[in-house]
Amino acid sequence: MLLAAALLGASACTPVTPLDESKLPVLEEIASQIDQDRLMGTVADLVAEHKSEKPFDCELLGPNTSVYPELCNLTHEKAGEYMQRRLEQLDLPVRREVVAKDLLTVSNVIAEYKGVKYPEEVILISAHFDVYYAAADDNSTGVAAVLELARVLSQYKFDRTLRFVGFDLEELGYVGSHRYVESLGSSKEVVLTVNFDSLGYYNDTPGSQQTSLGLPAPSEANFLAVIGNDNSLERVNEFMALNESFDTMRTFGVVASGLGNNPGNAPLLRSDHGPFWLRGHEAVFISDTAYFRNPGYHNEKDTMDLLNPPMFRKAVQLSAAAIAYWAGVQP
């Protein structure tokens, strides 16, 4: 039985997902347009916006604030306005989706770039704009990635619609994305969500990447994680295959079984893709793995000097190529 299993195991790894290679030249061109200075400039702007804002009234959140002091250092309004302003400058139609419910009111930022062949099919590209402290990595890098992707991708034509979304109040329990997914109801228009949360922290030192039981990873915190569930397995495979084609950076894929809601998968659910997974939508989560490596995670040390701009750019480049591929870029 062991021998049979071993032989089966040897042949069970299906080949890396084949790509439509005719698309590779245009994907490479798109990736090359991702601009490191623009990315870092946007992160700097966002950090400044957060620093200039009076934090969220944490008394609304009850007694937990003494245990979690970061709750009293959450800012979101100015970053949301900044995101809206930047998307409007690209001549994209932008709206705020405001949902007031219970104690919290969320105001998601939503911009859209229509597809030409299947406009009813939407690729949603998201990052949360609420942060703790100044939060250069978590998640000014994610928002900067979405804005740079909007700038570059809106210069091309795609089969599917691209929807750029800034989610509000992720840090308080994925409130913005949860309410957004609720608003979708049974609609299947969002065919894929690509969520960015923390993209800029990398470290080549062995042992710099933390892991937990059952969640192995390379020892050096110098890779980009692309995380999916069974529904989005093919997207993870394609992301890995694109990276192999372009040799952009070290990537590490993680695929959770089923919807991804098993107890051992809890760390994988910790961003705005989670509500999409749990409702059965395809979603991939792209991250530097945040608290598994960044000493500034959710504290005042999450500053720009911790970021690695060239690696951050590569992460966005690879993501740009993947999104363009999934959206059906036209030559």
Next chain:
Amino acid sequence: MKRALLPVLAPALVALGLVPAVSRAEDAQPAAASTPVHQFSVYSRGGVQAYLAPNRSTGLFGGSVGVRDIIQDRFILQADVGYLMNFGNVVPVQVAAGMQHRIGFYTPAALATLTGFFGERLSFLSSDHPSVNRIPPVALGLLLAPARFTVEGAQLSILEFGVGVSPEFPGVGVAYQLNLIDVGVSF
């Protein structure tokens, strides 16, 4: 060993319903000449059982039920099936063969195991493992039961330790097993 543990073990087995209270006095007698060639029992165990490899993790908490045959009071053949959760919903299937050593009712055992983990998993993709391996891992290993006791055909074992390996091409995965308790009843 026997005299020291009997006051503790016998009431425990009675409390678990594995041994009739009226037979407690007889338990002091070692199983000897009248031992049947085959002694079948059903057993249940609970604890931790996980398979961890560079490209996948599966299992963790749960338990199993199975059938055991003790041959000539020495050799053990057993097979069980169970349910594990944490890294997905998993059905572990284990077959094992080994030996027990009887010192009165103290019967430590060692078994060679073959364990398959069927069901969900957490997968990790890298340059070494670029795609998800959907073939269930089957690990060859060893299970030790150093605190195992047999009274009148009922078996109680606590803190069993097991480890096994399965090839992953490249690399290997390791199956870990920690049974907190294993209880068997003859039929």
